Amino acid sequence: MMLRALSADFLKIRKKGIWLLIFIAPIGLVAMQALNFGLRLDYLMKQYADDLWGGLIENISFFVPISLYLGVTLVSSLVAGVEHQMSSWKQLLALPISRISVFSAKFTLCFLVLCVSCLLLPIGTALLGLLLGFGTELPYLDLLRMGFASFAAVLPMLALQLWLSLTFRNQSMPVTLGVGAAVISPFTLQLPEWFPLNWPVYAFSGPHAWWFVGAGILCGLVIMVMGMLHFNRKDVD
Incomplete structure (x- = not known):
């Protein structure tokens, strides 16, 4: 049932601008x-002479957490907004499909489209490095980690944003929360590394990066289950 709901959700977002957002974010970075x-170029080539690819990845990775926080916020709001704008919750939930499947399908949809964005980022970075003449020995693992490791650490925010976006018809509260997190995230590095907004940074560049990746996946699953159980019992207009 979840696959049928997911297929229907992909059809619903065709003209909602989500795919445009998914492409614009990595291309913009x-x-x-x-x-x-x-x-x-001359100055940066000298500064990163020992590791040109590392310098390029470092410069891009600084903005990845901000983009991810904005991305999970906007994608969750747009996915939930499809049902809110059409006032189709009663019709949707009257179908022979469980609420658990509906929530799971929407979370999977958000996850998959954001994965596309996280894949486009290393591809675009690799093309830029090649155009700049940084050589053909690409650091494939670092390029992939730049997008996907940080994304794994942001999964708790994705689960929370989808939960709030599905719960509230007015999207001002979840959007404000997500934009606020994106704006203040560069300044929270002064706080301990285990402060949640710091997880995307340390999931990519910290000495114990995989701890933050694992924490993001685990906490994301916990919040998703909590949201799923709440959605299963809540009356939806």
């Missing part, structure tokens, strides 16, 4: 660094 390196 890569374009920003293309401009940065294009304007300061």
